[in-house]
Amino acid sequence: MENMIEVDNKKLEPASWVEEHGDFLYRYAVSRMRNSESSEEVVQETFVAALKHIEQYQAKGTERAWLLGILKRKIIDFIRERTRTVSLSEEKIIDLPDTLFDQSGNWNKDIQSAGYTPLCSLERKDFWRILGGCLKKLPSRQADVFVLREMEDQGTATICSELEISASNLWVLLHRARLQLSNCMKMSWKLDSE
Amino acid sequence: MRTCKEVSKLISESLDRKLPLRQRIALKMHLVLCRFCRRFRKDLQYIRGHIRQQTDDVSIYEEKLSDIARDRIQRLLDSES
Ligand SMILES: [Zn+2]
Numbered sequence: 620m621e622n623m624i625e626v627d628n629k630k631l632e633p634a635s636w637v638e639e640h641g642d643f644l645y646r647y648a649v650s651r652m653r654n655s656e657s658s659e660e661v662v663q664e665t666f667v668a669a670l671k672h673i674e675q676y677q678a679k680g681t682e683r684a685w686l687l688g689i690l691k692r693k694i695i696d697f698i699r700e701r702t703r704t705v706s707l708s709e710e711k712i713i714d715l716p717d718t719l720f721d722q723s724g725n726w727n728k729d730i731q732s733a734g735y736t737p738l739c740s741l742e743r744k745d746f747w748r749i750l751g752g753c754l755k756k757l758p759s760r761q762a763d764v765f766v767l768r769e770m771e772d773q774g775t776a777t778i779c780s781e782l783e784i785s786a787s788n789l790w791v792l793l794h795r796a797r798l799q800l801s802n803c804m805k806m807s808w809k810l811d812s813e
Numbered sequence: 814m815r816t817c818k819e820v821s822k823l824i825s826e827s828l829d830r831k832l833p834l835r836q837r838i839a840l841k842m843h844l845v846l847c848r849f850c851r852r853f854r855k856d857l858q859y860i861r862g863h864i865r866q867q868t869d870d871v872s873i874y875e876e877k878l879s880d881i882a883r884d885r886i887q888r889l890l891d892s893e894s
Contacts, residue, residue, distance in 0.1 A: 633890050634890065634891065636890060637878070637883055637886050637887045637890065641878045641883060641886070642876075642877050642878055643871060645876060645877070645878040645882075646871035646874040646876055647869070647871045649874065649876050650871055650874060655876070655879075659878065659879065659882040662878065662882070662886070663882070663885070663886045663889065666886055666889070666890055667889060667890075667893070670890060670893055687869065719818075720816075720817065720818045723816065724816025724817055724818035724819065725816065725817050725818075726817050726849045726850075730849065731849055744873050746863055747873050747874070748873070750860075750864075768829070769860070769861055769864050769865075770864055772865065775829050775830065790822070790825070790826050790829070791822075793825055793826075793828075793829065794821065794822045794825040794826070797825050797857055797860075798821060798825075798853075800860070801853065801856040801857060801860060804856075804860070805856075
């Protein structure tokens, strides 16, 4: 009977956190931040913060979900800091990538003639691998806003205030990121299947 | 008539906010006529749908926390708890 109560009354076990959740949190961080060093840092910060605020844990959710919530917050903080330090040259985001459109604003011939390979027939594992590879090729700020918007499902108002950018700036960044990502994913997939 | 370049921006924005009526109409008209822009929209919708379906599932990744980081964090937790 005592044992039952023990089990029901979920307790946190910081001593086994690294063993139980270390790789999970690390993978989650890498998929969002694209850098192993910063991901390790963020995971460490997450555990330290969790330990510090251990009394705030309410046994409603799992230990892992609680830690993940803290990690997600840490990732946003990290991206915000990174945005501040990105060089100004990357701020010049006025023009769209020329390679995708011709001078009169039509999709360029290569894209028009590329046989339509719908992304939706990608295997699940390939999807994430290819997405990860293509995110790495984007300018860091574009990749970051895409991650916050699509992977972290943050609202655009939140992203603007976190990253201190204007709404029109955000639309441009997202547009560029999506253009290049969808194109890159198709190209990578095509190369794979050849 | 808007160019595909302009329309691709409207397609992207329409994923994040409700477009003003005039832009919505322009987008709709263009999409009826242009299969390349339809294709672009479909890809974006698919990417979003796929990501949202399994956003917390990182099991396909093979990366592991390095031994050095693992030891460092473990020691940190042991010393502070
Ligand atoms: Zn078009």
